[in-house]
Amino acid sequence: MPQFAANLSLMYTELPFLERFAAAASDGFSAVEYLFPYAFAPAELAARLRANGLRQVLFNAPPAGLERTAMASAWEQGARGTAALPGREAEFRAGVLEALRYAQALDCPRIHLMAGLLPAGSTRQALEPLLVANLRWAAAQAGAQGCQVLIEPINLRDMPGYFLNRQDHAHALLDAVDSPHLKVQMDLYHCQIVEGDVATKLRQYLPTGRVAHLQIAGVPERHEPDRGELHYPYLFDLIDACGYSGWVGCEYRPAAGTRAGLGWRPVRKTA
Ligand SMILES: O=C(O)[C@@H](O)C(=O)CO
Numbered sequence: 001m002p003q004f005a006a007n008l009s010l011m012y013t014e015l016p017f018l019e020r021f022a023a024a025a026s027d028g029f030s031a032v033e034y035l036f037p038y039a040f041a042p043a044e045l046a047a048r049l050r051a052n053g054l055r056q057v058l059f060n061a062p063p064a065g066l067e068r069t070a071m072a073s074a075w076e077q078g079a080r081g082t083a084a085l086p087g088r089e090a091e092f093r094a095g096v097l098e099a100l101r102y103a104q105a106l107d108c109p110r111i112h113l114m115a116g117l118l119p120a121g122s123t124r125q126a127l128e129p130l131l132v133a134n135l136r137w138a139a140a141q142a143g144a145q146g147c148q149v150l151i152e153p154i155n156l157r158d159m160p161g162y163f164l165n166r167q168d169h170a171h172a173l174l175d176a177v178d179s180p181h182l183k184v185q186m187d188l189y190h191c192q193i194v195e196g197d198v199a200t201k202l203r204q205y206l207p208t209g210r211v212a213h214l215q216i217a218g219v220p221e222r223h224e225p226d227r228g229e230l231h232y233p234y235l236f237d238l239i240d241a242c243g244y245s246g247w248v249g250c251e252y253r254p255a256a257g258t259r260a261g262l263g264w265r266p267v268r269k270t271a
């Protein structure tokens with residue numbers, strides 16, 4: 001059975017952010033992920049993890065900004081990353097370094113780097129050399145700290161204009177960057193919306209070892225994985241059969257209360 005991490009940005013939103021750690025632990029999760037830590041001091045978050053016996057397995061680099069306050073509020077203002085954006089290299093680098101500072105304090109091994117929204121009048125092809133150079137720099141910084149940086153294809157319905165949408169594009173970027181510290185974050189919700197054929201793509205990509213994190217949600221509403229057009233019991237068996245031993249982030253919006261919706265989790269078999 002895959003190992004599941006609670007996504008504290010989408011789950012447990014009934015509670016203030018810092019209280020979500022204890023709630024996830026009491027529901028049996030041993031790991032968490034969330035979008036951004038920057039509104040809180042690293043020590044405060046580390047204490048919550050420690051007190052609840054949780055591991056932090058993923059968070060995102062700041063979506064924009066040079067200072068921590070700007071980094072913490074940029075998402076609400078519509079920023080979706082700077083890795084592919086010309087003229088934003090200083091922000092990108094400052095964000096990566098800030099994320100690595102948090103990763104060290106939280107003992108978190110992976111950081112998601114967002115590419116950004118395609119600027120009007122630009123093409124993906126034209127911006128690719130900049131993205132590759134930025135990712136190569138970030139991967140080297142992360143590698144020096146024993147961390148990985150991840151890129152995630154995201155669907156254009158939820159995030160119009162987002163630069164990276166397809167699994168094959170993400171893997172082509174890994175080819176171009178050529179660093180063992182750059183990996184793919186494969187979100188099955190986005191994958192199903194953009195390209196479908198999810199089981200075949202799991203079979204294609206998981207055995208390569210290039211997917212360092214999975215995320216799940218029901219499609220199309222992004223509710224619990226036991227509703228919608230994807231049949232997750234089949235996919236969970238397939239993920240195991242492909243030898244994937246990483247984390248699966250539960251990045252969904254509970255339909256009617258987080259705890260009430262947890263019945264989808266497979267029961268661990270005991271010998
Ligand atoms: O799928 C998502 O939306 C997230 O994993 C993310 O990092 C950006 O929105």
Ligand SMILES: [Mg+2]
Pocket residue numbers: 152187215251
């Ligand atoms: Mg995701």
